[in-house]
Amino acid sequence: MNLALKDVRHNFGRFVLTAIGIGLLLMLVMGMGGIYRGLVDDATLLVNRVDADLWVVQKNTRGPFAEISRIPANAEDRVRAVPGVASTNDFVSHTIQREQAGRTLRMTVQGLSWPQDKGAWLPLIAGRQIEQAHFEMIADKSLGLPLGHRMVLGKDTYTVVGLTRNMASTSGDSMVFVTLADSQAIQYDQSGEAVRLEREARKSRASDFDPGRVQPEILNRAAGPSSGIPALGPPPVSAVLVKITPGADPLRVASTIASWPDVSVYSADAQRQLLVSGMVDKSRRQLALFRGLLIIVSAIIMALILYTLTLDKIHDIAVLKLMGARNLVVINLILQQALLLGTIGYGIAYIAGQWVFPIFPRRVLIVQEDLWMLAGIVLGISILASLLGIWRAMRVQASEVIA
């Protein structure tokens, strides 16, 4: 006869409520792990997805994620000329916030080196890749923008042609993808007045030095669009992504590029490491600490619940001892209930998590490895928690029945 199950059967309502309480507590522990995983996954998502072998960034910076990086757009041409480089792409990424139909949309705009890169690497769930040089965008589903939706960014109107799922930036903002040129147009968009003031300022500066005074054409150029002035290059990019030729030595290529005085080079692994150890490290440690505290709190609460359940049965335990029950009978009664509570609590945590976690504003990523680890932790705290009850039960004397 399984006394633990008999007790549960008789006090079913109370047991279920207790299990729900423990389950919700374990769901928080599970959620903490999932938030941490989501944080790291979001942080490394782009690095993993773009699948570049090398990241070329501004000299002595840890860009483009950990800090700002700006390198000239023509750096891509130089990099492409290095032996062992198969292909290159410019990388431009910036975050904007816009009001859309009465709600705030915060999104990270990612530039694609169209036409080489049309977004084939993106996990499209609807629509298509970018097929024209301007004014098309692929948006993450979490932004709530439907296919065909038109949206004004800068001075242009963009149409949503494709949708992705779970594409978020290192800071957790949902991503949109446009061509590199469009991305820069959005990033460096200025009002007409600001453009006019800048042109007037350039004209004023040009008229103050000799070539400007003697060459009227210079003054005309200075008062015109920036693109008409050879001295002013195109806007900088954040990084250049490098794909190595199969069989080429990545270290050798990296060492060649790193010898240039204006850039630094990171491998994809190094870039991931920079993200995890730099950007998310504090959050990671904070979550780990909080998770540890939650586990301790769960263990204490479980111990107190089991202790209370044991106290409720202390007279019955004394009766069992008087009848000659071995200690193992009593230990089994408490331990099995602890394990049952832990197991049911864990199941409730998992099921409730499936409903609750998708509502969280940031991604909660539950992976198999974490589930097994939590199962082990639950098993451990169930056993530990039962020790307090077992200790109390062992102190009960058969004579207490008579008393």
Place this chain on the structure above:
Amino acid sequence: MVSAPDTRVVEAFGLTKVYGSGNTEVRALRGIDLSLSRGEVIALLGPSGAGKSTLLTIIGLVNPPTSGRIMMAGRTVVEDGQFAVDVRSFRRQHMGFVFQKANLIPFLTARENVQVAMEINGHSPRLAKRRATELLDYLGVANRADYYPSTLSGGEQQRVAVARALANQPSLILADEPTAALDSVRGRQVMELFRKVAHERQAGVIVVTHDHRALDVFDRALEMEDGLILANPAATAPITAAEVDLRNTSGPSNQDRSKPS
């Protein structure tokens, strides 16, 4: 020549029990000798503090005596404050307990309460269940087998408690004021139940009681006072005078049994 079988269930020699020490010392038992045979039912009478329950817990191997010796099943089980057997194992094999409160386990049904006593003694669940049903039937509460204790009347609970005490076919049943919570009719029924099981199952029964109305049910009544059994308990007088049908048909008279063997 074949020797007569030993019918004694328990023999106690010079039992003493002292609680505390110095100024707080209480001598609960002052040298008790007691012998109980199979099929015999004896009552322990006396005022509160006389030492009845203490004697019961010592014979039940729940507490050790300070000094003295107890023999059961032909061997010494406790001597001079030391148990000579695994007390829990000995209790589950040889003893049954009934108390003022039935002390049934609330999360088990009546049948399971009886069944669990057998299972912890190593019987298979199937056999235990069958025998538990038989015992409840024997005690007239088979129709309440699947009910929880909280739904049973006090008398029904006590019958289930008696069934549980009988579960492992004990040679000794110890009852501490088993009728105190019952009305006189049900109290007498329970006392007669002890008489019945003692005679039919050849168990020795010791009952601590204040209820003088049912003394005719017992083979002997021992009056206790200040930790001693009185030499000529007046309480035995009404028993010998009573002509109870059950007693006439179930063995030797109280006077016979009271004689030293």
